[in-house]
Amino acid sequence: MKIAVKDFEIKQQYFDIIRKKLLKYLRDMLYQPIYDLAGDKIKAVNELSDEEVIINALKKGKIYYDGEGFTAKEKFGNKVSKILEKWGAKYNKYKKAYIIERFEIPDAVHVAIAQAKIEQEEKAKVIDDFLSNFQANLDDYIKQMIFDDEVITILDDAGRELKKNVKRVAVIEVELSEAQKEEIATNYTNNMQFYIKNWAEERIPEMREKVRRLVLEGYRPAKIEELLQKEYKIGADKAKFLAQNETSIVLSEIKKVQYQEMGSIGFTWNTIIDSRERPLHHQLNGKFFRWNDLPVIDEKGTKGLPGQTYNCRCGLTPVFEI
DSSP: OEEEOOOOOOOHHHHHHHHHHHHHHHIIIIIHHHHHHHOOOOOOOSSOOHHHHHHHHHHHTSEEEOSSEEEESSOOOHHHHHHHHHTTOEEETTTTEEEOOGGGSOHHHHHHHHHHHHHHHHHHHHHHHHHHHHHHTHHHHHHTOOOHHHHHHHHHHHHHHHHHHTTTSOOOOOOOOHHHHHHHHHHHHHHHHHHHHHHHHHHHHHHHHHHHHHHHTTOOHHHHHHHHHHHHHHHHHHHHHHHHHHHHHHHHHHHHHHHHHHTEEEEEEEOOOSSOSOHHHHHHTTOEEETTSOOBOSTTOOBOOTTOSTTOOOEEEEEEEO
């Protein structure tokens, strides 16, 4: 007689443990240093002259001058608008800028515009130098990304869940040894380091190119912030993807090994049917497969388990014969 046993759940917290650790590495090693290099250290002053208000706004990157007029990073404050209008500037709603003749701008502001441009170009160079150094020493940075503790925490919790679910079946109780867990954790770290290195080798040159392009196109303070925000989101998305993908693959393989050792003859494929599932996985839903005869799981013809192709949310139900 065949009997199906509820599989242990691959919890969202497993992915979160890895994602948070990976994102912390990326934040501390790569993004935070860049933010610090590009950071604004100008302190607000309560009482400023008209010239000082505009100069302060230029230094903070709230406004910039492009040779024809002043444009705001987000929107012009009332005080800045009134000062520019007092100097003779006219607001152009199409360009969203205060157009003003150069001779109407006070000399001190001209100096500040030039200084701001130089400072921002210097910041761009410092950021480029940092990225160049990061790229040159990438192997050393990658080696610092270790996930042993996190993986073992996940394996221990998954092991407890597995035991609870097979209690009603007369099977040999199987538990991963410390040596097995350490080997799995080491392989996991090696795989993650491999993928992050490949990703960084692609992203770092692209980031450097974007910074250089900003300088060539007339560097603006607001643009570096926009660039950093986009790059950080790319990093966060990559951390989320790798955490979910790699953790699912590892746990799927562990299920196969342990359930087989317990005497399971195979499994039933369970697909989450919500219109987001792969058509191929929709067809696999509810079907029985033996561990030594796995189904095709992607368009390339790869054979495998639920959770072993990218973004797969499918699960399995182990089947025992008693």
